[in-house]
Amino acid sequence: MAVSNNSLGYLVVDGAEGLFRGASLVVDFRGIPMDFRYTDPIRPTRLEKILYGNALEVYLREELILESLIGAVEMKPSIWVCRETDLLAPLRSITRGKVLFLAPSSHSPLEAAGNVEATGEDLSYMIQADSVSAPLRASFPENTKEDDVKQIAAMLVDAAKTMELLEPFGRIQKALTSLVEE
Amino acid sequence: MNNLPVVLNAPKISSLKRNVETYPIRTQMKVTGSTLFVAGSLTCSSKGFRLSMHSSNQAVKTKGSKIRKYASGEIKTHTIAKIKITILENTKLAAVVPQERTNRLRWQKARPKTSGEVILAWFGPIIDEAVVKLTLDKRRGTLLIWYNPQSRRFDSKGVFLCRRLGSEKHFEWRWV
Numbered sequence: 001m002a003v004s005n006n007s008l009g010y011l012v013v014d015g016a017e018g019l020f021r022g023a024s025l026v027v028d029f030r031g032i033p034m035d036f037r038y039t040d041p042i043r044p045t046r047l048e049k050i051l052y053g054n055a056l057e058v059y060l061r062e063e064l065i066l067e068s069l070i071g072a073v074e075m076k077p078s079i080w081v082c083r084e085t086d087l088l089a090p091l092r093s094i095t096r097g098k099v100l101f102l103a104p105s106s107h108s109p110l111e112a113a114g115n116v117e118a119t120g121e122d123l124s125y126m127i128q129a130d131s132v133s134a135p136l137r138a139s140f141p142e143n144t145k146e147d148d149v150k151q152i153a154a155m156l157v158d159a160a161k162t163m164e165l166l167e168p169f170g171r172i173q174k175a176l177t178s179l180v181e182e
Numbered sequence: 183m184n185n186l187p188v189v190l191n192a193p194k195i196s197s198l199k200r201n202v203e204t205y206p207i208r209t210q211m212k213v214t215g216s217t218l219f220v221a222g223s224l225t226c227s228s229k230g231f232r233l234s235m236h237s238s239n240q241a242v243k244t245k246g247s248k249i250r251k252y253a254s255g256e257i258k259t260h261t262i263a264k265i266k267i268t269i270l271e272n273t274k275l276a277a278v279v280p281q282e283r284t285n286r287l288r289w290q291k292a293r294p295k296t297s298g299e300v301i302l303a304w305f306g307p308i309i310d311e312a313v314v315k316l317t318l319d320k321r322r323g324t325l326l327i328w329y330n331p332q333s334r335r336f337d338s339k340g341v342f343l344c345r346r347l348g349s350e351k352h353f354e355w356r357w358v
Contacts (some may be wrong), residue, residue, distance in 0.1 A: 037271050039269055050260060132304070
């Protein structure tokens, strides 16, 4: 697996209406795709739902989809970004790298780009990645050191100079939609 | 005179003790033989799964009449296949999906000051020298960007969308 220093990896795992699928998109700091992978949709049978019980969703999302996707990605990004907080811990244990949850916020802009402000929740911060948007809400998995948070925030600020940080999530969705329509 | 020997009969002694005879109320049951025989098979099924117990429902037959029935038997187990997943790669598809920029004018403090002009939007950051095509999505109010993936340029810019008042040409792009 090649390692790309200036890249971000975006992960999406959906389980809407009993249909599970996942996708990963690794982009450079301009948002240009370097690696895109996705899973075939999985619809568990009635028997599988009975046999796996409450563990089914966790098994599908974390063990099957997430682990397989990350294992398949050839271009390892500097940071993995997800948009679901429950993926943080498994993502960290699978990648053993830098991971974070990132979401938009309606918070008023912080003083300057690069500013990081704790929200009061454990390992949750507001990051002002650029001067032309609201700060982003970021969460990190347990045992993330403060130095790592600062390092990741600095990389996000770097990337935000040349791309919109949350935009690749929308592109993944568009790509998956076009695959379904094919 | 008769000499009759004096013989006295022994006195009759009766005991007060009584013998008690007991009889069981329950009819005594005697099993003279038994037979086990196959009465059929039991099948359990569910969608996508089938468990068939091709064993016996056994019955105990005593003196030719069936007195009790129960299901027993051998249960065959089947391994349920693990849920399979296929990972597919399609970076080419991701490369043709355009990037999208939303209008961030409300956060953009530095604006061009030209009279007779209204600024409608600001989109950025955009690597203008890597752009292959730009399209304004009028329905969503966003800018769609197709980049040349081979480009080595990393310098970003922003672009204002302006409207010149009283001009035939309604919209104007201004890079900054």
